[in-house]
Amino acid sequence: MATAPITQDSHLYLIDASAYVFRAFHALPPLTRASDGLPVGAVAGFCNMLFKLLEDLKGKERPTHFACIFDASGDTFRNEIYPLYKANRSDPPEELVPQFPLVRRAAVAFAAHAIEQTGFEADDLIATYARLAEAKGARVTIVSSDKDLMQLITDKVLMLDPMKNKLLGRDDVIEKFGVGPEGVVDVQSLSGDSVDNVPGAPGIGIKTAAQLLGEYGTVEALLERAGEIKQPKRRETLINFADQVRVSKQLVQLKEDVPVVLPVEELAVQDPDPKVLIGFLEEMEFRTITRRVREQMELEGAIEAPAPEAQPFDVSAYACIRDLKTLEDWVARATAQGHVAVDTETDSLDSVSGGLVGVSLALAPGEACYIPLAHVDPEAKGDGDMFGADPPRQIKMAEALKVLKPMLEDPAVLKIGQNIKYDLSVFAQHKIHVHPIDDTMLISFALNAGIHGHGMDDLSERYLGHKPITFKDVAGTGKAQKSFAQVALDKATEYAAEDADVTLRLWQALKPRLRTEQVTAVYETLDRPLGPVLAEMEQAGVKVDRDMLSRLSADFNQRMAALEAEAHEQAGRSFNIGSPKQLGEILFDEMNLPGGKKTKTGAWVTDGDVLEGLAADGHALPRTIVDWRMLSKLRSTYTEALQAAINKKTGRVHTSYMMAGAQTGRLSSTDPNLQNIPVRTEEGRKIRQAFIAEEGNVLVSADYSQIELRILAHMADIPALKQAFKDGLDIHAMTASEMFGVPIEGMDPMVRRQAKAINFGIIYGISGFGLGRQLGIPSGEANQYIKTYFERFPGIRQYMDETKEFARATGFVKTAFGRKIHLPDIKSKGPARSFAERQAINAPIQGSAADIIKRAMIRMPEALAEAGLKAQMLLQVHDELVFECPEKEAEKLIKLVQKTMAAADGPSLRLSVPLVVEAKAADTWAAAH
DNA sequence: GCGATCACG
DNA sequence: GACGTACGTGATCGCA
16 A cells, blocks of 8 residues: 655545445436346446546646545444434435445545544544644645535635535635634534534524624633523523533534544555456446546556457458449449548559559448559559550549549548548549548547557557558569559459558547547647648649759769868778768777767767867867768758659659657658758758749748747746747847846847757756756756746746646646647656656647647638739748749738738637747748748 | 668757 | 656668
């Protein structure tokens, strides 16, 4: 059993279990166990109450100590004082009796202590534990709707009514009894209590009692001075029944010094054992709560999601559709049903130039088909033989698409895909605008970002217990890999139709969970509508100046050769300049330079930081390497790769945006990555100059200024930061001024630089080590900076603590727009946990910024159309959007884009800081940025 | 296929 | 006091 000391930070929850069970029994509809008719209604109510309580408390008033308190059977000391105490109580109903021991088991299953003590009532134990904890400065919440416990309320001890889910404090006591908690015993002594058969003084109720006490102070004073009471009847009553009132007082006064068996420290909360808890709930046959508990525990990583029952897949039953009539029949059934899973097969991975090879549809689990459209003789070896002499009999592409198009564009037929953005582009090449859509990848992402991947194979194994046929299985691997057009129709049908089948089944399994996990809005307003917008951007592509890239490549090449020769000379021998391993050996083994560090694989570290350090000490070779590496990077990753990425058909570069790649909800860009085009160095910016607009057009770049710091100021609610943004101040200078007490005017750039590093550190989940490394100062010194920062902005520390606490309690963090990012490691120990804590700080900030720019992008096509602009959105780089438009439009476009981006937080949520967007038009991306 | 490195926000 | 560290990505290279 868990023990934890009681401190000021502790919070003890005491559940008045017996009273709850009685109330639940009478308030809830009767329920019996299906298998044997055992009455279990009160047990179910109790379990639901506990589960709900524990869930509701996560992330805010998290208990550190927790216990369920029961009445012991038999008489208590009150019966010795007054034999008639509770004598009016009839025996508990027959259906309730067997539930008492079950409720105790339920408490234990939830890892709570079930406490009772012979001779005392639950209320006395609650009073005793409450005072024990309170004496050590802890807070206490008594979960009960029993007014007798109200006498215990103080500023540290509150009550929570589990029926009304209402927190009760001093004001509520005054409302009920007309006196504060300290007067409750006296009021009850006078008024008595018919429920417990406490006599009190006849004819005196709560109102009169409170009034009398207001006049006389206490019951003792009142009884002593009873003769002074003006009303004759009341006077007589109090004189005659004085002893009865004194006895009543002994009855209602809770005993605060029960010699408890279990010290309060032993009541520390612990996570329930999943096996015990779920085992108990299953034994009770509570289906709903068992499922909810299991889902919650899966979410928290306490238990593995059960391997789903493997669904049967009969790939031989899929239809291969090769005649128009059968196709028309499938399309009609899809249309009648109102939803259908769709998948396309193409002859390359590139959705812009990939040619459509076939389409698959699924209507229900196991009911799927493949429509081959551009398959060739499987013996054909590609190239010129693509449309060999004897192509397989298949429906003509144009005729098939003519049949499919009305269904694919029918607003009453939902098209379900896995990463459907790809299929949108494929169909768009054939002038088919698929709508409306659902995307299982994005549904999974909204539900489970941070828990697992969202690729189809991963999802299928996880949720369907089925490993789908892989592309390699049908097309082979490596050099011998076939184009899908060359795959034989029987194999192609099994593979392609299965993908649609899997997609449909995933949709059935995952879609309903959006609502129960409260991420419907994230999916429907942020991710799903963005797919079509991104598809258009990808299809549009961006123009690059091939000749300029080629010239740069040649220039870099020459300079690299010179640097390589120089490096060999400085090293005293020839070596592979591109090999970090060889370089490390030369620098640290042969030249014996100081400051060598090893990576975890035992190799010398030779990264930029190390080489810069050596160069600063006056060593020549490291500088040469740094220069060479920069050119090498620019050449291989940019000037060469970008030329190769120019699409033959369009003459432009088409990236692909991954929507479910980055856990925070950011996009990522691949093939090629256009989100990491150089900008920080002079040489690098030459590559940005190669990003250009068509003749007569310009590029417009618009980026959010300091969006993450603004979001931090809003979410952590820091008045000083918010005001600084409202006043349009330089936020880094303002931070420096606050921290170091220097004026903003004429500030030393080094001081501002340090404040800037701290601001970034805050966003990243700061550590003294990391900040020290960034600034090149000892981590102790960096810790001082951090301390000063938190002294100036205490709200930031509070926000961070609360965010981490929320993450620990729920296993996830949320963005301002409700996107969940799961952090399963937050409960682990050691470095993994620290990492998860930094993620917990960063993810809501980075993710909220990602949500905002997504909202802007979703509105952009309509905003452009309404304004009658021809402008096309081309690129997104996290906080920047790049457009291409006719030169004449540029001015108007800039205004519209700024307006749309700056208002993208609203209207559902308005940040308490302004969003500022800087935008510029120019002939090249370098100049527009 | 993986680690090291470096380009971006 | 020790753990290990700034957050999020993707592409290329050398080397096993």
